[in-house]
Amino acid sequence: QKEVEQDPGPLSVPEGAIVSLNCTYSNSAFQYFMWYRQYSRKGPELLMYTYSSGNKEDGRFTAQVDKSSKYISLFIRDSQPSDSATYLCAMSPSGGYQKVTFGTGTKLQVIP
Amino acid sequence: DGGITQSPKYLFRKEGQNVTLSCEQNLNHDAMYWYRQDPGQGLRLIYYSQIVNDFQKGDIAEGYSVSREKKESFPLTVTSAQKNPTAFYLCASRSTGPSPLHFGNGTRLTVT
Numbered sequence: 099q100k101e102v103e104q105d106p107g108p109l110s111v112p113e114g115a116i117v118s119l120n121c122t123y124s125n126s127a128f129q130y131f132m133w134y135r136q137y138s139r140k141g142p143e144l145l146m147y148t149y150s151s152g153n154k155e156d157g158r159f160t161a162q163v164d165k166s167s168k169y170i171s172l173f174i175r176d177s178q179p180s181d182s183a184t185y186l187c188a189m190s191p192s193g194g195y196q197k198v199t200f201g202t203g204t205k206l207q208v209i210p
Numbered sequence: 211d212g213g214i215t216q217s218p219k220y221l222f223r224k225e226g227q228n229v230t231l232s233c234e235q236n237l238n239h240d241a242m243y244w245y246r247q248d249p250g251q252g253l254r255l256i257y258y259s260q261i262v263n264d265f266q267k268g269d270i271a272e273g274y275s276v277s278r279e280k281k282e283s284f285p286l287t288v289t290s291a292q293k294n295p296t297a298f299y300l301c302a303s304r305s306t307g308p309s310p311l312h313f314g315n316g317t318r319l320t321v322t
Contacts, residue, residue, distance in 0.1 A: 106250065132310050132311070139316070139318065141314050141315040144310050144311075188311070197255065201252060202250060202252040
């Protein structure tokens, strides 16, 4: 079993929809959680960075962490065609130089 | 602007040849990382370095080598011993303390 599980998709939604992207994990030591957006043939771009349980909002993006269920989510409101990309979740036990473990990514397509 | 520069963007080599991928950062980050990305497998850690003149193997270090002679630079050599070198290679860096990874835009290596 992988430490981090992420549905690869693809996920297709109409423009303006609310998108929900999710990851589950098995390592209870994970404390820091990240979401990255990756366009084709580009490097991952950091979207959200959160610590422990709770919600964090930044513009149209909301990151949610439920440590009791070992489940994290990224919500995208008012989705745009420019949001079409692969979304990677990532997590690490604590800060500093601890190893970061990635999900395999979910491919999202927002249809105009 | 601060960032991570990887070069070249595309690289083609014949089987049996060593090849070196460049990674330079001007973010003043102490830690640098090399990941390999293959379809459906997520990001896998090759090598990482926390300080100059020191580096550690990641999960898939066989067939790769690195050096860290300067804080800003962390080149990766893909040797002829790497059995399946064709992949997308990503360099990342991270500050001290709790902080996320920041990525370059990658090098696509094709070996035939």
